[in-house]
Amino acid sequence: MRVVVAEDSVLLREGVVRLLQEAGHEVVGQAGDHDDLMRKVRAHKPDLAVVDVRMPPTQTDEGLRAAKVIRSELPGVGVLVLSGYVEPAYARELLAENAEGLGYLLKDRVSDVGAFAEAVERVGAGGSALDPEVVSVLMGRAREDDPLDELTPREREVLGLMAEGRSNGAIAEQLVVSERAVEKHVTSIFSKLGLSASNEDHRRVLAVLRFLEV
């Protein structure tokens, strides 16, 4: 997979580049700020851009803005946004209409090499990745008459993994159950929450997110 990496901290950027290379990807460009990123993405048209949220010049939300532009301008380029902190508000903003080819992860996840590599693969292939912490904030949110109370513990686990953007296969692997069992859980969850099922993982992410946001 051809990847462009944008991160203003050189130390972290080199770490990410090394991780990607070790996972067998080709890093075709490295950028330190927003404009540099846009230039390199437009020039290389990579499969994936790994982008830091805060970058020069304003050190606020360059990464988010770049992600939106890249997704609309170059639909073939997936964008994985990395952030020093997670905010559900940013996830909602980023995944407002479409979760396809988009990911939002805490920078810490980089150190979980396996999970990071998986997220890179997923987003590069047009799937989605949402940080487990965002999911846990959304799912753990106190509600009156919480509809999630209807779910069994296992179903909650499956819902969380779905929200992270994982496929049934990946969920089955993670929970060490058969894919058939996961499918049953998913059907049960969707009927309990009153959601219409979708076969495409990134659509499923959006449906779950919208449900959790309300």
Place this chain on the structure above:
Amino acid sequence: VTLAPTSPLRRALTALAIAGVLMGTFVFVVVAGSDVPAAPPLEAVLTLMVGWSFIGTGLYAWDRRQSNLIGPLMVCVGFSWMLQELANSDIPLVAALGFAADSLPVAFLVHLLIVFPGGRARGRLERFFIGYGYFAGVFVAAVPILFYNPLSDPDYSGSVSSNPLLITDNLDVVNGIYGTLSAVSVPVIAALIIYLVRRARASDAAERRSQTPFWWAGGATLFLFAATLLTNLGPEQGNYDDVVWYSATFVFATVPFAFLLGLLRTRLSEADVVAEENVRLDAELQARLNELRDSRARIVQAGDAARRKLERDLHDGAQQRLVGLALDLRLAREKLEDDPEAAGAMLDEASAELSRATEELRELARGIHPAVLSDRGLQAAVESLAKRAPLPVQIDARLPGRLPGPVESAAYFVVSEALTNVVRHSGADRAAVGIRRDNGRLLVEVRDDGSGGANAAGSGLSGLADRVAALDGRLQVDDPGGGGTVVRADIPLREENGARP
């Protein structure tokens, strides 16, 4: 408004003053040398007193309040008084003019009393009195001179030989007109006095202080003038008529002084009020200064306390973990050759510990200042708070666009601290946050359904109260009874607080 000495109005007023002095001198000579008055020297002195005091005071008032009719009216009273005294002259035409102007000063006085102090008549009744004054004083009173021949008047003691304005010599017409005029005017003047008394009573204390002398002098003049009219109606009663006439004239002369006395009293009481007000403002300022000093001290202390806590958190938390990690890594390095399996486990442990350290740092950073607040504003930050709260928090916020940074921060920390208190102390099941802009202010409200009993002096909230007060806002903690606590902040969106003008 003070006028430049050379302004046109100033020049006109100066000319009037000079005219007043000249005319006064002339009238004084005429009256003092006349045989008509009962007491020529007294009459001459009173003439000057009335004339000059009205003209002088009137010019002063005119200069002071150029658009107010009071000054011009007083000047008119003064000149017309001297004019009617010319009836004492032995030059026929001059004497005739004096006769014709007989009631003019009273007409001006009525107008003056009614429009005092504002300079404007209010209502039909006031306009009626003024109209009647001029009608009676200017037209009706001027008619008798056309029928009056001093030579055929047995009461006339002057030395005028003829009346150049005479049409027909008819003393009955003269007496008839005077009699009718007096008979009609006495009740009108009585009504006017009653009206003025009632109006004066309805005024407030400050108005009374400045106007009472004028009302007394004016009212007394009207009363005595009505009395002179009554003497016209009845038969001649020796020097009784003269006593009434000189009393009326003397009281008339006091009107301008009463006016000046009123001004003086106002000045004095204004000075009193200003002094009192100064004392009050001083005390208020001092109290505010003390309050500011205290709150500044508390803000500094709160800042220090926050730094100490931060230092403790870093020292006891992340730093300890990192030190431990460094140790673990060194141990793992030593085990690497002898026991690679144990070394691997230690490295796993170390990386998990590292995750915990970064998580702690992240939470710490969020507590200092959440990035979402600066990046996305108050509403997004408060929604994020609500999502992380361990109890359901309903948000009702309508905040299109961004607010000034200091206001957003203060409001955010009010909500944050209030929610923390709700969780820690109230035992509430739910909380609600309302934020809205209202008339240039930001209103923040956090309510819960817990046990209540919170107070603003509680450490976290008092620090916030200072923070809100620094923006000239207010923080209130209410215990509405029936359970629950309401924390309210009211912060002005001013330029000083970073709002755009």
